[in-house]
Amino acid sequence: MIELDNFFYSNDSDVIARFKELISPDNEKMFRNAVLNKEFRLICQYLDGQGYRITQFPNILHTSSSLHSFAYNQIRSYIHTKRNSIGTVTWDERRQLIMALDFIKQDGAVLLVPDDLQTIIRKISLRDATWEQQTDDEKLRTIADVIENLLKLPSGKFLSLNEADFYGLFTNEQLKNLRRQLQVFRHSHEQALESRTSEFDDSRKKFLIHLGIVILIRLNEIKEGLNA
Structure with missing residues (x-):
């Protein structure tokens, strides 16, 4: 059992699944919710401390980004960059990216690349x-x-x-x-x-x-x- 303040998870896979749930566009109306932002930051801190990195967003777990900033702004910006065009980003595009987020665990000290x-x-x-x-x-x-x-x-x-x-x-x-x-x-x-x-x-x-x-x-x- 993993306990992060008042939030409980079965294992690391459960923590990662909750991370993806929090940043889902289905949860967009709650992106500025104080309790969910607290949980998001605690999850980021935990995964960072365990040596995890997200391949598509190598520094996000180490920074103090808000739930809205990452789940809305940075996710959309990443999709704009990958498809090399601006404009409307659909919920389906965001869901596909979130499902594809690659969490890797690194051993030893990690030097973050700016x-x-x-x-x-x-x-x-x-x-x-x-x-x-x-x-x-x-x-x-x-x-x-x-x-x-x-x-x-x-x-x-x-x-x-x-x-x-x-x-x-x-x-x-x-x-x-x-x-x-x-x-x-x-x-x-x-x-x-x-x-x-x-x-x-x-x-x-x-x-x-x-x-x-x-x-x-x-x-x-x-x-x-x-x-x-």
């Missing part, structure tokens, strides 16, 4: 995949591609970094070395595939993924600072 960086990642992905949907090899390719995207200025030149940009912990030369290591994941010729197998075991891949996403987040912050 929404603006997720947008860049999806644009660059070969299959319009979020960070969470990608395989380890795809993530390493994405890291290499997004680093290049973030470093490239509108003038065509590349952003010049110094050690202070990474608080003395990472140098421009080390960044260049990381980019060189990741090159094999950007190519699919036989030599590159052999290098992936012979030089990169699972442990090394995981390390580079964790390091890479930290660097992407910091580079994105630096780039946003230049554009502010």
Whole structure:
């Protein structure tokens, strides 16, 4: 039995089912109800604490979004984006998306990818995949591609970094070395595939993924600072 304040659920599957019930368009008239908003936030906090993420909305469980904001605004916006057109979103479209929400449970510490960086990642992905949907090899390719995207200025030149940009912990030369290591994941010729197998075991891949996403987040912050 799972007890969240005055709300009770049999197991995690029951919690997830209730989450989908709360955000259903059939419940739209109650989206601003104080009790249901409390339950929605408690469910989000619980699932986030258990390591769950929603593939289509990777950060929603971690943020303090209201029931109305997510179930009405964000759901509709997601559908607009996926179909590449604005206009009326039907209840059936919303129901289909809610039924298809993919809850994944991740072990260990999770570093959240900011929404603006997720947008860049999806644009660059070969299959319009979020960070969470990608395989380890795809993530390493994405890291290499997004680093290049973030470093490239509108003038065509590349952003010049110094050690202070990474608080003395990472140098421009080390960044260049990381980019060189990741090159094999950007190519699919036989030599590159052999290098992936012979030089990169699972442990090394995981390390580079964790390091890479930290660097992407910091580079994105630096780039946003230049554009502010």
